[in-house]
């Protein structure tokens with residue numbers, strides 16, 4: 001049966017019982033159904049309780065309702081036709097190279113606590129929640145994405161991920177890219193050769209050759225998705241904000257799971273609607289709601305904790321300086337024709353500009369945060385670091401100083417995926433909102 005995801009979910013849900021597929025993928029059905037129940041309840045509380053959402057968010061609601069269902073069915077159907085599914089954990093893995101062999105790229109970072117206990121059997125307790133979560137999801141057999149993957153690409157970014165991949169490689173076929181930690185000419189040479197090593201590996205895995213044409217096509221596809229996200233992020237800059245930070249975060253999260261061409265079209269439809277809202281000064285929050293930028297660690301679905309606290313307390317998040325946000329979409333790869341080698345170098349150069357906190361020095365990140373505050377007319381910055389994430393916790397001090405110099409209120413938060421600190425965080429967020437008001 002041909003599969004298309006459409007928001008007419010009532011029909012489609014009746015057509016498919018996903019249980020046999022989940023069983024065939026090797027999921028623990030009891031643990032998985034617990035996860036789906038937690039996700040469903042959280043989604044209703046966090047997203048569906050919002051007022052005056054854009055109509056185009058119906059597509060995102062549908063994708064989330066079928067994130068372990070129809071989307072996985074699409075992956076399985078693609079695999080049956082010979083396409084490869086490739087899992088990634090980091091922005092440093094160039095999606096263009098995966099698309100150039102017609103592979104499907106899926107993000108595997110997880111944003112929920114399930115499986116943490118199992119993860120702590122093979123990882124130190126003082127490992128960040130993001131790492132424990134993806135290892136835990138694998139050990140608890142609750143993630144159909146990782147089970148559908150033919151190969152998983154890791155990268156030597158922070159120490160936690162770099163070492164966790166040694167354990168993960170015992171559970172899943174892995175290929176690890178060497179990401180440098182400095183941006184020197186030598187690093188650039190190393191990184192270009194790593195991107196070529198990835199290209200070679202993808203050719204081997206897929207049995208397809210990468211050509212300049214397939215690379216150029218992939219560059220255009222990924223650029224189009226990033227342009228659509230730029231458009232969304234630009235529309236959020238309007239005052240009053242036409243869309244909640246939660247909904248915008250969701251779009252940024254879904255880009256790691258959904259088909260890039262389909263999602264680009266849906267983001268553009270959302271943006272068309274938001275343009276109308278901006279013209280009518282239609283807002284999602286009472287006019288005058290404090291506008292905040294969130295900066296720091298990536299927030300993988302279903303990690304909606306901080307945005308939810310801010311927005312339920314009356315603020316609005318107008319931008320994310322994050323890998324699930326502006327850091328992830330900044331800079332496009334030139335679409336000028338070129339040889340395969342030229343195109344791979346261009347891709348490598350674009351990715352080496354990412355201002356992840358694992359780099360030293362990484363002064364451009366503070367500049368990007370200040371630019372984002374200016375462009376979004378934000379009244380404050382909330383710095384978000386996961387507990388035990390040394391790179392982002394360290395950089396929080398530098399960013400606080402940079403904001404202080406410009407008299408931008410700054411709140412530093414360290415948390416994990418649990419709900420235990422929600423009350424305490426909520427008090428701090430409310431006090432911060434009062435201060436910036």
Ligand code: BJ8
Pocket residue numbers: 089090091092128129130131157158159160161297298323354356357358386388389390391392
């Ligand atoms: S490019 S931010 S996706 S490395 S939170 S695992 S840094 S201890 S996720 Fe990241 Fe790539 Fe950088 Fe982006 Fe380590 Fe910190 Fe955990 Fe983190």
